[in-house]
Amino acid sequence: MTRIGVIAISDGRDHVHRRNTGFIRSKVDSFIAALTAAGHDVISGGLVATNTTATAAARSVAAASVDVTVFYYGVWSFPHFTMLAADATTTPLLLVASTDPAEPGLVGMLAAGGALDQIGRRHTRLWGAPDDPALADDVGAHARAAGAVASLRGSTFGRFGGRPMGMNTAVANTDQWMRQFGVDVEEIDQYELVLRAEKADAAEAARGREWLERLATVHYDGAKLTPELLERQIRAYLAVRELAAERHLDFSGIKSQPELTENFATMDVAEALLNDPYDWNGPKTVHVTATESDMDGALTMQLMHRITGTPVLFADVRHHHPDRDVWDLCNSGQHATWFAARSGDPAENLGRVHLYPSVFFFPAGGASVAHFAAPGRMTLARLTRLDGAYRLQLVMGEFECYDDATNTALAARSTPEWPHAFTRLDVEATVFLRGFGANHIHAVPGDRRRELRVAAELLGVRVEEWTR
Structure with missing residues (x-):
């Protein structure tokens, strides 16, 4: 649930304010009711008509730890009230105007917005009927976007292992992360996972x-996948949770390759469970975890998870089927x-999951977690860097799932033991391949482009956004 602060701004002349009070309250009450009905927690800062109440109201709302602060304009409003209130809060600002022509709410918003422009205070302007x-x-x-961004600041990313297989796109500058996103990086050797896994609760595993x-289909082969190896993978999951x-x-x-995949077990089960x-x-609680210790991938996933509350897909851009114009997102x-x-x-999810013995890439063995992603409209995104500067690459797509024979045939063309999300992207394949800045991509259900843009x-x- 997001928390939204709302402060209504009025005219500073006493006799005008007295005349307008009922009108303003009817508008802002209707606006607050609409936000509440939409599931938001609304903190009202009341009605501002003096210098002192402007500052006091903003401080009161800020003290409630809101995600975003709304200044509401139902009438002409003295702009310096907005300036004082804005100075008393550090949250993102929304200026919202009533479009009722009976009173000049739009005029009040534009005057306030222009004043904020002059001092360089960023804000967003919205308008419409309050309900x-x-x-x-x-x-x-x-509000969701602002809350997600705020949640990054002061957070810590646990980086198990270093750069995987020479993958530059999986490694980011920790100073830049702290400066730009407020995220610290805790470096942890993968050997710590091995030690903790060995000491994990055997009964729990x-x-x-x-x-x-009981719930999934486990394909034991007596060599690359045994009950003992599956429990080792589960103990690794318990170790990450403990750490x-x-x-x-x-x-x-988690770096995983090559040290763990060649000497301990794959981290597939642990990573899937952590993200579930x-x-x-x-x-x-979902603990967003990126394979190959992909820092920018994990950061993208954490941002998307904080916006949606759902798990976030992590996948390689494995293959494009030109005859179908469908991508196989598989990792x-x-x-x-x-x-x-x-x-x-x-049970419904795991009923569609198969645990297969790991493939030749991973001699230490363990289960690969295979399934076909359910169909639906998806937002796909990735934070990438161009000449050191971050950009958010963004595109909509459709997960598609076919009959069993088609799914099996398409998966067999890459690695059938791995999970697959067959995806029709809203971008030409040539455009995407020429411009996408990583081998990993991430997805959440629905259209979340608006929140991600904010x-x-x-x-x-x-933002670098693609559409057809």
């Missing part, structure tokens, strides 16, 4: 194995099992 659901939806999108055997709690990690990345909203003990086990059906019931603006990141 218009589209206006409430727009304000909500800004057995419960996890039995849960997976995340102990070191207060907000999100993580459940395990054998019931519902749990070893990294897809959260939630994407198999996107159901709140783990988040990018708040982070000082340029």
